[in-house]
Amino acid sequence: MPELPEVELVAQALREFIVGRSWTCATILRPRLLPDSTPERFAERCRGVSVVDVRRRGKYIIIELDNGFALLVHLRMSGRLLILPPDRPLPKFTHAIFEMDDGRRFIFSDQRHFGMMKLVAADQLAQEFQKLAPEPFSEDFSAEYLRTTLARSQRTLKETLLDQSKVVGLGNIYAAEAMFLARINPFIKAARVSPRRVSRLHCAILEVLAESIAYGSTLNVDPTNIDGSYYGGAYEGRWRVYGREGERCFVCGALIKRAAQAGRSTYFCPRCQKR
DNA sequence: ACCCTCACCTGCACGC
């Protein structure tokens, strides 16, 4: 589910609950949550460890530990990180439980079972993220970077924007929103987008991501909300094209279209995004 | 090195 803004908000919200806390016990209920470890080995490595910091890289959440490791979490489509008071029952689809020294539990739940957790040595982190494109809000993600990256791609613009080795943080929603803001057709070959349009797209990507984070942050994101509704709820009503098939474009009034692309839905305005 | 399809799961909204 979550794209960069949601992951960023989750990381920010988690910070106040888990930084400085230590884990007295870790339990993994679904072994396949760990692609490269066993529940026993994982639990052993987590026991008695303290959380130093919570960060984000792309759509990964990085929980830095004081034993030289970091816990990497990817929420994929339906993963949730929650903080439970001692007496609260476990939500459905709980796959990992970290008992904390304040009596609360830090939980990973995931309806669709796509999520992933792994422990990575601090000095291996860079290697772990080697294939990821630069962070959108870093200087490395420049209009020039985007221009050369798109120029080298054989695929359509939308497909290229979803490739985390080319651009990090966009998913199906924000890719559509960014292309709409930049007034570019999702089906055009990435290499054929003109330099002027790439500059527009570069601004649009930063704008939709920042805007969504800003709206989400006014929401008072709260991982103790078990219903998980803390993801980007306030921004949802602000989507310009995503999920609006058949509704009118806010700019020109044309009807928003949905079309399949690489097995997924792409929403766009046929008039504003002609080419 | 690239590109495409499929697989990983559950739940929900829809039409019959």
Added chain:
DNA sequence: TGCGTGCAGGTGAGGG
């Protein structure tokens, strides 16, 4: 009400 179908905000493995 029940059943089948298609869809859901992501990505990696494995094929060509």
